[in-house]
Amino acid sequence: MKLNDRIIGLIAIIGGxxxxxxxxxxxxxxxxxFGSAFFPRIVGTATILAGLAQIAVATPGPLxxxxxxxxxxxxLCKLAVVALVVFWLMSVQSLxxxxxxxxVVAALALILGARPLPAxxxxxxxxxxLHLIFGTLLRVPLPRGLIEGWLA
Amino acid sequence: xxxxxxxxxxxxxxxxxxxxxxxxALGIVLGAIPGLTAVMGVALLVPITFxxxxxxxxxxxxxxxxxxxxxxxIPGALLRIPxxxxxxxxxxxxxxxxxxxxxxxxxxxxxxxxLTGGVIGIxxxxxxxxxxxxxxxxxxxxxxxxxxxxxxxCAAIVATGSALKGILSLLFGLWVSFIGIDEVAGQARYTxxxxxxxxxxxxxxxxxxxxxxxxIIRNASRKHPKREAPRMGPVFAGLWGNLVHRxxxxxxxxxxxxxxxxxxxxxxxxxxWVAYAVAKRRSKTPEKFGTGHDEGLIEAGAANNAALSAAWxxxxxxxxxxxxxxxxxxxxxxxxxLEPGPIxxxxxxxxxxxxxxxxxxxxxxxxxxxxxVIRAARHLLRVPQSLLMPIVLAACMVGSFAINNTVFGxxxxxxxxxxxxxxxxxxxxxxxxxxxxVLGSMLEFNFVTSMLKSKGDPLIFVQRPxxxxxxxxxxxxxxxxxxxWLRGRKAGGEQTT
Numbered sequence: 001m002k003l004n005d006r007i008i009g010l011i012a013i014i015g016g017x018x019x020x021x022x023x024x025x026x027x028x029x030x031x032x033x034f035g036s037a038f039f040p041r042i043v044g045t046a047t048i049l050a051g052l053a054q055i056a057v058a059t060p061g062p063l064x065x066x067x068x069x070x071x072x073x074x075x076l077c078k079l080a081v082v083a084l085v086v087f088w089l090m091s092v093q094s095l096x097x098x099x100x101x102x103x104v105v106a107a108l109a110l111i112l113g114a115r116p117l118p119a120x121x122x123x124x125x126x127x128x129x130l131h132l133i134f135g136t137l138l139r140v141p142l143p144r145g146l147i148e149g150w151l152a
Numbered sequence: 153x154x155x156x157x158x159x160x161x162x163x164x165x166x167x168x169x170x171x172x173x174x175x176x177a178l179g180i181v182l183g184a185i186p187g188l189t190a191v192m193g194v195a196l197l198v199p200i201t202f203x204x205x206x207x208x209x210x211x212x213x214x215x216x217x218x219x220x221x222x223x224x225x226i227p228g229a230l231l232r233i234p235x236x237x238x239x240x241x242x243x244x245x246x247x248x249x250x251x252x253x254x255x256x257x258x259x260x261x262x263x264x265x266x267l268t269g270g271v272i273g274i275x276x277x278x279x280x281x282x283x284x285x286x287x288x289x290x291x292x293x294x295x296x297x298x299x300x301x302x303x304x305x306c307a308a309i310v311a312t313g314s315a316l317k318g319i320l321s322l323l324f325g326l327w328v329s330f331i332g333i334d335e336v337a338g339q340a341r342y343t344x345x346x347x348x349x350x351x352x353x354x355x356x357x358x359x360x361x362x363x364x365x366x367x368i369i370r371n372a373s374r375k376h377p378k379r380e381a382p383r384m385g386p387v388f389a390g391l392w393g394n395l396v397h398r399x400x401x402x403x404x405x406x407x408x409x410x411x412x413x414x415x416x417x418x419x420x421x422x423x424x425w426v427a428y429a430v431a432k433r434r435s436k437t438p439e440k441f442g443t444g445h446d447e448g449l450i451e452a453g454a455a456n457n458a459a460l461s462a463a464w465x466x467x468x469x470x471x472x473x474x475x476x477x478x479x480x481x482x483x484x485x486x487x488x489x490l491e492p493g494p495i496x497x498x499x500x501x502x503x504x505x506x507x508x509x510x511x512x513x514x515x516x517x518x519x520x521x522x523x524x525v526i527r528a529a530r531h532l533l534r535v536p537q538s539l540l541m542p543i544v545l546a547a548c549m550v551g552s553f554a555i556n557n558t559v560f561g562x563x564x565x566x567x568x569x570x571x572x573x574x575x576x577x578x579x580x581x582x583x584x585x586x587x588x589x590v591l592g593s594m595l596e597f598n599f600v601t602s603m604l605k606s607k608g609d610p611l612i613f614v615q616r617p618x619x620x621x622x623x624x625x626x627x628x629x630x631x632x633x634x635x636x637w638l639r640g641r642k643a644g645g646e647q648t649t
Contacts, residue, residue, distance in 0.1 A: 001577050008578060012320055019327055022342055029337045033608045036339035039596045040330050047323045054316055067577070077372040081545065085365075085566045088549055089559050101549070105542040113374045114538035122539050130550045138203045140554040 002065045005058035012051030019044035080111045096145015097135070101127040159505030163513065168208045172510060175212035176517045179219030180525045183226070184532045185540065186233045190220035190420075191476045192367055195359045196544070198484055199551035202356075206488040206503055211510030213484065214464075217477050218514045221420055221456055222266040222522060226529045229258045230382065238420035238456040241428040241448070248444030256384045256526065260391040261446055262453045263522040265402060268395070269454030270515035272406030273413060273461025277468075278508050280414075284469045285497035293605070294613055296470070297598035298622035300591045303416035303472040305629040307587040315633045317580045324571075325588020326595075328353050335593070336600050348560040355483040355589065357552035357561040358568040362582055363476070364548045365569025368541050370576065387526050398450045401431055405454030413459025416466050416587065419475030420456035427455030461511060468492055468504060472591065479586045 003011075023037035023044070084104045092100040106123035110116065134140040142148075162168065175197065182193040193216050201209035224236030229246035239246075249258035291299075304326075308318040331342045332352030343349040395402060405427045412423040431451035432438045441448050463474025464481070471492035473479035485492050490500065497504055525532070552565040575582050606612035614620050 001574070003578055008317075008320070008580075012323075015324075015327075026339050026341065027337075032337070032604070034600050034603050036334040036337045036341055039592075039599070040327070040341065043323055043326045043330070047320070047327075050316060050319050050323060054320065057316065074373045074375070077374060078369050081365075081369050081372045081541075082566070082570070084545070085549065085562065085569075089562055089566070092559060097550075101546050104549075105546050108372075108542040108545060109538055111374075112372060112538035112541055114536060114542075118536075118539055119542075122542060126543055126546055130546060133200070134550050134554050138200065138554065140550075141557055142550070142553070143559075 002067065004061055004063045004065075006055050007063055009051040009054030009056075009058060012054060013048050016044045016047030016049075016051060019047060077111055080108065084108055092143045092145075094145065096148045097142040098127045098131060098147040099145055100143075101130065155501045155505055158502035159509055162207045162502060162506035163211070163509045167205075168211055168510065169513075171204070171208040171212050172215045172514055172517070175215040176219045176514055176521055179216035180223045180521050181532065182216070183220030183223030183235050184525055184529060185535060186227045186231070186235055186533075188220075188540075188544065189236045189363065189367065190217050190224065190238070191359075191480070192364045192544075193217070193220050194477050194480050195356070195363045196547050196551055198356050198359070198480060199554040201484060202487060202555060206485075206490055207506045207510065209484060209488060210481065210507050211514070213477070213481055214507065214511045215514035215517070217460055218266075218270055218457060218511070219518065219521060221460055222263060222518055223525050225262040225266075225453065226259060226525065227533060229255055229262065230529060230533065236421075238424050238459075240421065241424040241452045241456075244442040245445055245449045248442070250382060252444055253382075254385070255382050256387045256389075257394075257446075258444075258449060259384075259526045259529075260387045260389075261394060261450055263387070263518060263526070264391055264395045265405065265450045265453030266457040266522070267515060267518045268402045269406040269409050269456065269458035270461055270518065271512070272403070272454070273410045273458035274508065274511050274515060276410040276414070276458075277461050277464050277511070281465050281469050281504070282497055282501075284465065285494040288469055288494040289498065291494070291618070292616070293598040293601040294616060294619045295622060297595060297602055297613065298619055298626060299470050299472055300595040300598060301626050302622055302629070303466070303470075303591050304584075304587060304595065305626050306416045307584040309629050309633055314579065317578075318584045321575060321580050321582065322584035322588045325585035325590075326592040328358070328585070328589045329592025329596075335597065348558065353589070354555055354561055354564055356480070356555045357564040358589065359480050359483070359586070360548050360552050361565035361568030361570075362572035362586070364544060365565055366572035366576060366582075368545050368548070369569065369573045371537055371541055373537075382530075384526060384529070387523055394446065395450070398446060401447050401451040402454050404430065404434070405451035406458040408451070409455030409458030410462040412455070413462030413474055414465045416472045416474055419463060419477070419583065420459040423459030424452040424456040428452040457515070461515075464507075464511075468496065468507075469494060471594065473587060476583050476586050479590045482590055 020041055023040045026037040028035045084107055088100055088104050102123045105126055106119055109119035109122060135142045179193055182188045183190060194213050197212060197216055201212055221236055221238050224239040228234040228239040228243040229250050232243060232247040234240040234243050246258040304322055308322040309315050331349055333340055333350055408427040408430055409423040412426050428448045431448045432441045435447050463478045466472040466474050467478040467481055473482050482492055490496055549562050552561040555561050572582055602612050614623055
């Protein structure tokens, strides 16, 4: 998803304005000349200027170019990665680490074209290995769910 | 002397030696697989080092990075796909040797060059860092302000690609560094009402997102080209003679890499490109470059590993990262309660020397592990992406979770993964953003402290000799691209008239 440099410049200008407008609520520290807003305002101003310069030096061309790798099935594969992380975020507390990770790994492997048997092997083995390293050895309190409950 | 003995005692324990060996093995495998980079490996290793003592933690990172940079040459030589960006400069020469039926020659030379370059970089680190640290103990907030600004300027201007996009990336990183409670005034900034953002953006999940998730998104595809690597001959046959014959390239590459690597923001990949260009310019046969010639391969191969070690000089002495890997290292040092800066050399010199020794050991391990991975390369390259990417994704999620034991870390990873992918798609360099995140608070803190000291008089920034020198360096860095642009315009104008 390659945006034209003019669009990138425009995004930078909007970002710069947002950074500066975000500072208006910062309270001033009595007796201090340079409060919490000072540096963010410099960065906001510099972002606007850099955005303007980006627009000035931009070469003409389409506003948005979609690379072949981002079309058709490949685009869906990339979207699937993001969707699976969102799924993990939303459901790991209820499903537990083992089941949720196994589902994500199996789904991504199959989406990317792995054969079912190796995909199932990795989906079963990897969460257990990660649980052993992080949950057991490093004592990270990984979210517990159905399977962890049975195992306990 | 006592410090050195103590440092040796820290390193030569079963725990540390096994950690170095395991991290080296992991690094050499990661680097050899296309799509898995050294920075990605380091980002994924950090959640595990989080639970280690400082010496094994830092040793593991150093070992993994050194190995991965070398083994990134393997897919480059065999398939013309650089395993890490640092291998891209000489991929044509290495692959041409493979096409000529001698893959072991290119890979053997890469291994020898990496080992020599790495040792040169470590020697520089061992001698220059303590000297600089002694000098830097007199620095005040003013010098640290200029150093932070110098680091940020280098990151934006020296970064590969458009300087303007480098600046935009840097400004994004600076904005991210503002998120959370301002340490001077106690004001919450850009937290969007989130309690979790009060402490700022968790650095490690952000790095995992930018370096690992970005790669997964990029590599997520159903099209997997079949990779068939050629059979390998004896790696060590004639290697020593070839390296001795090209000793000038080895030495010059190591030194070039060490100097470039010590610049903040200029990492192993830039060092390799610079060294390759220097080798071509100094060669008697520049026309042979890119056709399977060994000079550029040796010089750039030595430079990228030297840069990796030298990047630790500004990191340890000033707390200013030399590249993306050392930016992550700074985060790890803080997590371990070790504040990088000259004081670390005074307070815990044995730890610093232990890190140096671990680095040296890791580089020496390049020889046996390098040989083994070259022999096993054919099998490693066959690992299907369709299984590799889900494995890396699971490691990303559990690693991001483990830093703060919260799913919010995974959300940060996702956001920064998307940002990293967007940057990559639009040729915006990622490294300046990372340096912005790391150095933003240092810049702001030292500016405000200096202004408080001088009661608002900005002249404080140019009243000490070192501060003036640093100020001039910053001006020179920003002026250079403007002068280049003006010269280009003038030359263009003369051509048209």
